[in-house]
Amino acid sequence: MKKPESKPIDPVLLAPILRTGPGYWLTVAALSAVVAWGIYAWVQQIRAGLGVTGMNTPVYWGLYITNFVFFIGISHAGTLISAILRIAGAEWRRPITRAAEAVTVFALILALTQIIADMGRPERLLNLIFRGRLQSPLLWDVLSVGVYLLGCITYLYLPLLPDLALLRDQLPLQAPAWRRQLYRILALGWHGSAEQRHRLEKAIGVMAIFIIPIAVSVHTVVSWVFAMTLRPMWHSTIFGPYFVIGAIYSGIATIILAMALIRKVWHLESYLKPLHFNYLALLLVAFNALWFYFTFAEYLTTGYGSVPVEMAVFGAKLGGEFRLLFWGMVISMALAFAFIVFPRLLPAGWVRVAYPRLRPVTAAAAGALLVVALLSVQPPPVALGLSSDMGAVRRVLVPALLIVLFLGSLVYLKGRMIAQAVVASLLVDVGMWLERFTIVVPTETRPMQAGYLIGIYHPTWVEWAITAAAFAAFVLIYLIFIKLFPIISIWEVQEASEAIPATVRRLRTYLPERIGESKMRTGGD
């Protein structure tokens, strides 16, 4: 059989796979330690029972379910974004699809660990399959998430095939034999013939279309687990779309963070450009607006209606023990919007003059804020151990410093696409975790039955350890994936050069025929 010539791989793309520095091993060791701590906590929980957590009557669900919803949420963007961009033929997607799809698969796997951590009898997990009842919203989750996980693994694997073949054929001689063996087996005999390519493109195209409705269904049914109960502020008809919007939103943020990290650590600046971060940041802003729209609609309807059982939860969030978490969420989201949109509104000339002068002021404000933070000793905790008690001086000083810092950072962020996107994404991910928490817990603390006591929830170290381990495991799996497989789709980037004439031809079909032709004539020779 004749082997088609494969183009040489850019060494920059092979570097993450072939060269491993001490920093990588240190990071892996640290993350593994956190994961080990989480596993230890889980073993304690298995032995003693869920009593070692802070959950109780009536707060039956806590951090685990919060994490579950959060992880399922960030699993959305990856595949959804890559699928939508593929279908839309957005060429800038090429270097980011792999990183996005990997986020999806690993987030889903971590979401499943949180379900197992939350179960009273994890050894009966298979009852969900052998004795499952379709009437239960939890079974909708099992079906939907199960199909989604299988679909996403397929969708990650299919575009990986040509890259595995490239690695099999072009791996340097000094690479260990097991790697060669691994790529040989996983490449499934791919040799890049026209027929194979055609079939692969077709399979990817079909998967891209199928994955979108499945992804939408996944977070919809996650929300329905809450919405199908009669609890105040859960029993809401907009929960399906509200959760899907939040999911894609937090997913975009997570992709941006993953890309920024990869770019920085493995020097992939030539592939992951400010342009990519700019486009994703604009997408993030669009979903930020959608998220605010849904949140506002939900809270306005509840507050205006003023049904007593609903108002009990409403009050707990906006002015009760969850107020720091709730307003923390709102402020995070508002700042995320501000850090992407406001720097673009600043006049460039003004920034050029003002920036060097403002820098020391901002630095001083940051320093002062740090000092204030260090001086304030922990007063009594509200929810999640945060404190709201501040002295009179701090009441004025801290906001003033924060405003200076905020304005300073806006000036700094002017024109820095990647910094904007990263700062906003961090805020969005924090905000979305807080959103999940303030959806899950406050409702539980206010039982509908008159006379019931108000629930209190303080997560214990076991829950924090398992939560930390889940996030550490997410990064850890991601790092291991980068070590084994190219995190930037090599063949798709290579293919881009072939795609240029085709794209030009396609662009021409968008235009009125005469303009398209004249453009061709002027641009042709």
Add this chain to the structure above:
Amino acid sequence: MPRWGMVIDLDRCTACQACTAACRAENNVPFAGPEEAARGRAMFWNVVVPVIEGEYPEVRATFIPMPCMQCDNAPCIKVCPVGATYRNPEGVVLQDYDSCIGCRLCMLACPYNRRYFNWYAPQWPEPMTRYLSPDPEPRPRPKGVVEKCTFCIQRLNRLKKDLEEGKAPQAVMVKLANKLEKGKPPADKVWSEAVDILMRRHLADEADGDLDPGEVGYLPACVQTCPAFARVFGDLDNPDSLVSRLARSRRAFRLQEELGTQPKVFYLKEGEWDEEA
């Protein structure tokens, strides 16, 4: 088939908590201990909830004893992913401890918070372990599963068995023979009538004293033990039964009736409100 239900007369209830204690003893409901109870881990198949209305000095306290509401349209049954909670032929909502996966969605679905989770393996203080009920039905539950009130299903089933084997108390058998038609009435009809006879004899015990203590042992423990005779138990589908009559009275209401859960526990509201009006 009988449809077991309960009526609780709030005018009679003194909030003495005897029902709670009797239920705990009968059904092997574990002790959480003071520390865990403070963390919200106490379990009560039956609980007496105080509802305080108004502000001092214009304040009124109502005490609502709450067993499981045994809803006909039970939200907990709908949401169970593995069918561990189900409605038995007599309408009692039961929990299968061997298939429950401990997801606690049923607890969130229940608007009355009448379900409890075993956060730990069940524990009793030392002397208590010797007095656990030996019945196989309320056997101690394992950790990690949900449990709930069963209307003392073990007592009702024992009555049915004793009726079929002719071992029921003499007084009940005589009354049954007088009440039911000749021939062989269906076992369910006998069961339903027998519970009503026991219930009426139990309430009449206030006046006469010829009640065999074994007789009331067939009624749910909370009903048997109530010193104020505030609880009436029986077949809601038997129009002549005491419980069915009371459930249709003008004083009868159900908790959070607007949710459409159709509870089979009815309350008789406190009469003084009517008198004032």
